[in-house]
Amino acid sequence: MASPSPVLVVKDVTKSYGDHTVIKNLSFTVHAGEAVALTGRNGAGKSTVLRCVVGADRPTSGTVEVLGKPVSETSAEFRRNVATVIDDLDFFPDLSVVEHLDLLARAHGLAEADALVDEVLEEVQLVPQSGQLPGTLSTGQRRRLALATAFVRPRKLLVLDEPEARLDVEGIAWLGTRLREEMSHDLAILMASHEPSLLEALGARTVALGGQRG
Numbered sequence: 001m002a003s004p005s006p007v008l009v010v011k012d013v014t015k016s017y018g019d020h021t022v023i024k025n026l027s028f029t030v031h032a033g034e035a036v037a038l039t040g041r042n043g044a045g046k047s048t049v050l051r052c053v054v055g056a057d058r059p060t061s062g063t064v065e066v067l068g069k070p071v072s073e074t075s076a077e078f079r080r081n082v083a084t085v086i087d088d089l090d091f092f093p094d095l096s097v098v099e100h101l102d103l104l105a106r107a108h109g110l111a112e113a114d115a116l117v118d119e120v121l122e123e124v125q126l127v128p129q130s131g132q133l134p135g136t137l138s139t140g141q142r143r144r145l146a147l148a149t150a151f152v153r154p155r156k157l158l159v160l161d162e163p164e165a166r167l168d169v170e171g172i173a174w175l176g177t178r179l180r181e182e183m184s185h186d187l188a189i190l191m192a193s194h195e196p197s198l199l200e201a202l203g204a205r206t207v208a209l210g211g212q213r214g
Helices: 046-054 076-081 097-107 113-123 139-151 169-183 196-202
Strands: 006-017 020-031 035-039 061-066 082-085 157-161 188-192 205-208
Touching (some): 006 046, 020 061, 076 082, 169 188
Parallel strands (some): 035 205
16 A cells, blocks of 8 residues: 655754754654644744744755645645644734635635535534624634634645644534544644644644753
8 A cells, every 4th residue: 555645844954043043953744644743842943843834934954845845935836735823813804704714715716615614614613703803703713713714725734833722622622523534635734732632633643842942
């Protein structure tokens, strides 16, 4: 049986800010249908790695490739293949929750955009809030909306920074089930997480990071 194909390859990545090296000679691969979790205390460099993977930061040295091509945040192909939830998103302030998701789905040319948005709204339990502006949502609801923005776009790699943040126990269990289902369809996941139950649900392989605090 053929091995799953690599979706993400991080090779010998070092990231420094001035004299401070956050990541040094980091290498790992994420294959289709696999979840890899970056672990380590605060300041170990987890978010820095994620930002290098999505093109928000550039490694000082080393390479990051998605589907065999160097990361390029401005590439249309890269944007079709990679979905991210790594920061508190800046939502369009004048668009409602449903309008925001509908815009994203249509911008990516997805078929049956209306049906997909309705399905995702139901799944993230934001149907009652669908007409509200994002700024009126609670922090937990905003986290669900951030996850929804990833679920209404195409993706072969999903990059998540502590996706369990501000979710209750039920929400974390739902997220584990949702992501596990996507992995069964060859989605690759790279995440930073402090939640053991989520890592267990995904059968995630861990990559431990060290480094100085800060």
